[in-house]
């Protein structure tokens with residue numbers, strides 16, 4: 001397996017001010033990285049650098065062997081906030097076709113039939129073809145997130161970056177979005193980086209976990225990173241990990257890592 005992302009001593013700044021520093025890690029093709037850290041830790045900032053949309057950094061980072069800017073066409077970035085004007089009554093199909101139109105650089109409303117066909121295929125692949133003609137703004141949070149993921153897949157990315165895809169969802173919707181991501185991982189073999197405050201629902205799809213807090217705190221397998229002595233350095237002495245079967249889960253005080261109450 002090839003390394004698709006390599007960072008060495010990466011320090012990212014905004015107008016000269018350090019946001020996150022000294023990140024060194026490698027991610028192989030098809031691996032899923034769960035990126036954790038408290039508010040302001042630098043998670044979104046790192047995704048933006050990998051996506052080639054923020055370039056103020058020192059150190060080295062390559063994406064698919066090139067600079068992030070050069071690899072932009074192969075990376076899909078799903079931001080935390082879905083910026084679709086809810087005043088415009090777009091259907092799900094229209095939202096997904098947008099992903100194909102961006103790729104082709106097309107800016108007219110006469111959507112080529114092959115893009116419509118592909119959009120329906122992608123919706124079918126994610127098991128939500130039945131939503132195609134529904135107004136996007138009327139969907140539940142979990143349905144919206146899956147549609148936005150479908151839109152990101154329209155550009156045939158090799159790398160999928162997802163910023164907080166399960167935050168603000170109820171536990172059932174978290175599980176549905178996680179199984180969508182699991183399907184993408186299994187069947188499309190994409191390399192994914194997923195930021196989250198709630199690692200537990202996603203733990204089953206994480207090959208690697210990175211914990212940052214303005215610098216690299218830990219990077220490795222879930223078992224290597226999700227240990228009491230590691231997470232307590234960031235989340236305090238009452239944070240704990242528990243092993244259930246083969247999986248490790250995090251508990252912080254009476255809440256899971258940034259997530260729901262237990």
Ligand SMILES: Nc1ncnc2c1ncn2[C@@H]1O[C@H](COP(=O)(O)OP(=O)(O)OP(=O)(O)O)[C@@H](O)[C@H]1O
Pocket residue numbers: 014019020037038039040041042043044045046
């Ligand atoms: N556009 C910007 N200009 C200046 N500083 C910024 C900008 N975006 C983020 N920062 C700063 O960079 C640091 C990291 O922010 P970032 O949004 O990457 O954190 P995060 O881990 O994603 O946080 P959260 O979990 O709250 O989304 C913070 O100190 C933040 O204030």
